[in-house]
């Protein structure tokens with residue numbers, strides 16, 4: 001585990017938002033599967049006192065996390081696709097209660113995996129796109145899923161035409 005400064009403003013003053021729930025500092029690749037019983041266990045989550053960014057600190061080095069995401073396979077998640085669509089439609093309605101209807105606005109799903117939420121959002125009228133560690137290996141029907149590295153994203157993701165916030 002490493003300690004890091006805020007990725008947004010570079011400062012190192014934070015308050016703890018959520019104590020760690022992971023039982024150890026060891027990283028287990030299986031725990032990166034959404035359908036794993038240990039999914040959701042996390043290192044300490046903090047909030048930057050200056051800009052409000054919420055992030056994990058301390059955390060595993062970036063390369064270690066990327067390697068784990070690259071190695072993970074979750075066939076159960078794919079097999080449960082219909083249930084995911086229902087869940088994501090529910091979540092999208094909750095989001096729209098806060099930010100308003102799609103109205104052709106941009107939506108970015110960071111960590112889109114196989115792009116189910118991107119598809120659901122696109123069907124609801126969002127200009128939906130997502131990022132995934134392995135976009136080339138994932139099926140997708142609507143929207144687009146791009147590599148997780150922002151430098152490789154299309155300009156339209158980095159500079160949406162209208163903010164949703």
Ligand SMILES: [Zn+2]
Pocket residue numbers: 006007008009010011048049050051052053
């Ligand atoms: Zn900050």
